Amino acid sequence: MGRLEVIYREAGQFKATYASDQAIFPIVQDRVVVVAIAVVAFVVPPLVAGEYWLQAILIPFLIYTLAAIGLNLLTGYAGQLSLGTGGFMAVGAYSAFKLTTAFPQLSIVVVFLLSGLVAAVIGLGFGIPSLRIKGFYLAVATLAAQFFLIWLFNKVAWFTNYASSGTITAPHRTLLGVTVTGPNASAAARYVMALAFVAVFALVAKNLVRGRIGRSWMAIRDRDIAAEIIGVRPLRTKLLAFGISSFYCGVAGAELVFLYLGSAETLAFDINQSFLVLFMVIIGGLGSILGSWLGAAFILMLPILLTNLPHAVGLTMSVALQKQIELMVFGGLILFFLIVEPHGLARLWQIGKEKLRLWPFPH
Amino acid sequence: MVDVVYAVLVAPFKDMAGSPAFLVEVLIGGVFAGLMYSLVALGFVLIFKASGVFNFAQGVMVLFAALTLVGLLERGVPVVLALALTTAVMVALAFAIERFVLRPLVNQEHIILFMATIGLNFFLEGFGEMLWGANVKKLDIGIPDRSFVVRGVQINELELTAAVTAALLVTLLAMFFQKTRIGRALRAVADDHEAALSIGIPLKTIWVVVWSVAGVVAIVAGLMWGAKSGVQFSLSLIALKALPVLILGGFESVPGAIVGGLIIGIGEKVGEVYWGPLVGGAIENWFAYVLALAFLLARPQGLFGEKIIERV
Numbered sequence: 001m002g003r004l005e006v007i008y009r010e011a012g013q014f015k016a017t018y019a020s021d022q023a024i025f026p027i028v029q030d031r032v033v034v035v036a037i038a039v040v041a042f043v044v045p046p047l048v049a050g051e052y053w054l055q056a057i058l059i060p061f062l063i064y065t066l067a068a069i070g071l072n073l074l075t076g077y078a079g080q081l082s083l084g085t086g087g088f089m090a091v092g093a094y095s096a097f098k099l100t101t102a103f104p105q106l107s108i109v110v111v112f113l114l115s116g117l118v119a120a121v122i123g124l125g126f127g128i129p130s131l132r133i134k135g136f137y138l139a140v141a142t143l144a145a146q147f148f149l150i151w152l153f154n155k156v157a158w159f160t161n162y163a164s165s166g167t168i169t170a171p172h173r174t175l176l177g178v179t180v181t182g183p184n185a186s187a188a189a190r191y192v193m194a195l196a197f198v199a200v201f202a203l204v205a206k207n208l209v210r211g212r213i214g215r216s217w218m219a220i221r222d223r224d225i226a227a228e229i230i231g232v233r234p235l236r237t238k239l240l241a242f243g244i245s246s247f248y249c250g251v252a253g254a255e256l257v258f259l260y261l262g263s264a265e266t267l268a269f270d271i272n273q274s275f276l277v278l279f280m281v282i283i284g285g286l287g288s289i290l291g292s293w294l295g296a297a298f299i300l301m302l303p304i305l306l307t308n309l310p311h312a313v314g315l316t317m318s319v320a321l322q323k324q325i326e327l328m329v330f331g332g333l334i335l336f337f338l339i340v341e342p343h344g345l346a347r348l349w350q351i352g353k354e355k356l357r358l359w360p361f362p363h
Numbered sequence: 364m365v366d367v368v369y370a371v372l373v374a375p376f377k378d379m380a381g382s383p384a385f386l387v388e389v390l391i392g393g394v395f396a397g398l399m400y401s402l403v404a405l406g407f408v409l410i411f412k413a414s415g416v417f418n419f420a421q422g423v424m425v426l427f428a429a430l431t432l433v434g435l436l437e438r439g440v441p442v443v444l445a446l447a448l449t450t451a452v453m454v455a456l457a458f459a460i461e462r463f464v465l466r467p468l469v470n471q472e473h474i475i476l477f478m479a480t481i482g483l484n485f486f487l488e489g490f491g492e493m494l495w496g497a498n499v500k501k502l503d504i505g506i507p508d509r510s511f512v513v514r515g516v517q518i519n520e521l522e523l524t525a526a527v528t529a530a531l532l533v534t535l536l537a538m539f540f541q542k543t544r545i546g547r548a549l550r551a552v553a554d555d556h557e558a559a560l561s562i563g564i565p566l567k568t569i570w571v572v573v574w575s576v577a578g579v580v581a582i583v584a585g586l587m588w589g590a591k592s593g594v595q596f597s598l599s600l601i602a603l604k605a606l607p608v609l610i611l612g613g614f615e616s617v618p619g620a621i622v623g624g625l626i627i628g629i630g631e632k633v634g635e636v637y638w639g640p641l642v643g644g645a646i647e648n649w650f651a652y653v654l655a656l657a658f659l660l661a662r663p664q665g666l667f668g669e670k671i672i673e674r675v
Contacts, residue, residue: 129656133663136417140606141659144652151649282478327489334482339467342475
């Protein structure tokens with residue numbers, strides 16, 4: 001502690017222009033640390049981390065972070081509770097599959113972006129009820145998207161190119177001469193690709209929410225009628241939130257199949273997926289981009305930790321019992337975190353930062 | 364084009380008119396299924412009415428109640444005693460939930476409480492299976508699962524019993540809410556927490572009562588569903604079936620849960636039988652949601668929901 005708070009001091013950093021006042025990271029140390037983390041994240045894991053770490057932990061973490069950012073834009077910033085995330089991710093995955101098999105020469109990056117757009121259009125469609133209904137009524141209504149879309153992909157064989165197994169498989173695709181998808185792609189290449197996507201889109205999201213669009217989302221979230229009176233157009237604002245959020249989820253869904261699973265059927269996008277991403281957003285912190293990262297890390301790490309912990313301390317138990325205990329601990333921890341800090345991990349981080357600022361004087 | 368219009372708009376009705384007995388059978392099936400959904404939806408409504416909490420764990424509470432009951436019966440406990448013990452367990456659960464979940468989270472936003480019930484959902488699922496085991500169990504409450512025929516229409520005895528039970532339960536609950544002292548207090552709390560507190564209604568007690576009643580409703584639902592399809596994990600998924608019923612009927616309305624259940628049950632069965640084959644079947648999963656969604660566009664507060672009055 002002794003050194004850290006001396007370094008993490010913002011005294012003397014004056015904001016002399018509007019531009020510096022509105023910077024994404026107004027504190028110099030934050031800027032340095034974020035850039036450093038980004039550089040390290042791009043360079044170190046591909047060289048150092050083993051196959052297991054990349055495949056089982058880092059790649060899903062990056063993909064789910066992207067999905068969590070997407071849902072956070074909709075639920076955390078615009079205040080529209082959605083349980084259709086899994087469905088929108090499926091739209092992304094299936095349209096990426098259709099696009100890349102129909103146009104094999106199309107760059108995989110373009111394919112991902114286009115499938116995000118397709119998901120955005122579908123999201124717009126299912127966002128229309130949000131103009132009439134709110135809160136839990138809306139949440140249940142978005143379940144319609146979840147169930148209908150999954151059913152559609154199951155029933156219509158065209159989406160899987162008439163594969164008898166009903167699965168979609170990521171074909172072999174290269175980017176700048178490196179294989180990034182398909183069975184031969186190395187974990188490192190897929191990791192870098194996922195990281196690049198989530199880094200760019202996190203930056204875009206951060207910019208969205210501090211600009212005009214983000215402010216109108218928050219106005220709608222906090223007091224929709226008041227927002228309408230001061231001139232925020234609810235139709236445009238809400239639909240935009242649904243569209244952009246679905247875009248993020250769609251890209252994440254495409255990545256889930258192409259960069260992580262390799263092949264998947266609709267089961268990979270069922271209702272549990274929607275809840276999983278919602279957990280990440282709420283545990284991480286509603287209305288916080290940082291929270292989406294923290295939440296995704298927490299929710300993904302917890303089961304891995306719980307699975308390995310009994311082995312580590314030398315306990316042996318039956319698989320069934322272990323799974324039940326895992327469920328109980330998982331549920332218990334969610335309750336614990338909500339009670340201790342209902343505003344999520346991002347808020348804990350903020351409190352820590354405030355404390356650090358004032359240290360060693362508490363007032 | 365003409366063929367499609369014919370297949371969608373004409374042929375199903377022709378089928379209906381062709382064999383009225385079959386239509387009646389489908390309708391009755393829908394009514395029974397609907398009442399079963401209503402049983403689950405009732406638990407949601409009770410809790411939402413009194414505490415504004417959207418209790419996602421209701422489905423798992425049904426499973427938990429059924430598991431406890433079956434577990435006790437398997438150990439040779441007589442039926443009446445087992446029922447009483449299960450009720451006691453559900454009441455204890457209500458106390459625990461009030462003490463460890465609701466009280467620390469009082470005054471938090473709805474979404475936080477909703478999330479907490481999802482946490483509860485996981486916890487109870489693990490806990491129930493750890494106590495009683497995860498394998499499928501048969502629940503035999505002495506009502507045979509056989510059918511009798513009235514004027515060419517098949518009626519399942521078990522489903523009939525469930526329907527009568529549901530109707531009875533709703534009448535009892537309606538009386539409880541309208542006539543008793545606690546029922547009035549419940550309605551007062553639902554209306555305005557602070558005002559209720561200021562005239563001396565103990566909020567904590569009310570919450571325990573409501574969660575206990577929801578627990579008892581869960582026992583009944585678990586009993587009926589368990590007798591029908593065995594006690595297993597999938598029982599907790601019927602909660603998802605109850606959600607469209609809720610938004611159709613309105614979150615705050617007990618009669619709404621019943622009427623909503625009937626509409627969803629009948630709509631689902633009729634849709635599946637007459638229109639399902641056109642799109643390849645298995646539409647039961649989403650049909651209820653789309654039906655409810657279309658309905659909500661016309662009436663955002665549901666059938667019997669309280670009118671939404673918004674002020675700045």
